[in-house]
């Protein structure tokens with residue numbers, strides 16, 4: 097029965113655009129340490145009686161999926177939702193969450209609890225679910241599309257068949273992301289075995305600048321801006337990754353040559 101449910105929910109997720117689907121034992125994910133100050137929690141922080149964590153991954157084939165819009169706030173406070181009067185919209189969070197909620201609705205209709213959230217340690221969850229390898233820039237890289245995937249998770253009290261962790265080292269001797277980072281934020285060497293949060297120097301990385309009222313010069317140089325507070329994040333270590341690049345580019349070309357109706 098649980099195998100049937102898993103396949104049913106996999107098909108539902110596929111219909112919502114999630115071509116990656118895996119299941120982790122909530123207790124195993126809860127054992128994985130995560131960096132502090134990133135709003136992360138174990139699955140139990142979102143669903144106290146969680147048994148399974150369903151990991152959903154979507155191919156990010158259009159640059160605007162990476163769009164971020166933040167409000168400017170004069171005191172320099174971080175404009176996350178929990179700061180009064182501030183706004184922060186990250187399009188791929190919104191997109192994957194909305195679609196994961198549609199999957200969660202089906203899970204609830206089948207009689208189980210289902211909670212959608214982005215703030216379990218998703219990259220670790222994706223690796224435990226057998227979907228990819230934590231690359232040297234700390235993104236979860238998939239064999240098919242490399243890091244060009246965004247993740248969302250659904251915690252449920254259903255006990256499902258768990259997937260096997262991903263074991264193949266997809267990076268090997270490659271250091272392309274380390275070399276390409278313009279601020280040298282990525283510490284050379286493998287990601288595995290490094291204390292959580294120590295592989296990429298958070299405040300050297302350009303991405304967190306987007307949440308500041310006054311982003312630094314690197315943000316102005318490397319984040320692609322569409323308006324005063326709308327940009328796509330620095331994607332240099334993401335775009336350079338050779339894993340899955342060919343398939344990604346093949347799809348982008350295919351989708352781009354189909355005219356809109």
Ligand code: SF4
Nearest residue numbers: 277301302330332333
């Ligand atoms: S996002 Fe940009 S700044 Fe951050 S680690 Fe990657 S290449 Fe470096």
Ligand code: SF4
Nearest residue numbers: 231232267270273337
């Ligand atoms: S660019 Fe190379 S080192 Fe970096 S994640 Fe991709 S394969 Fe690994």
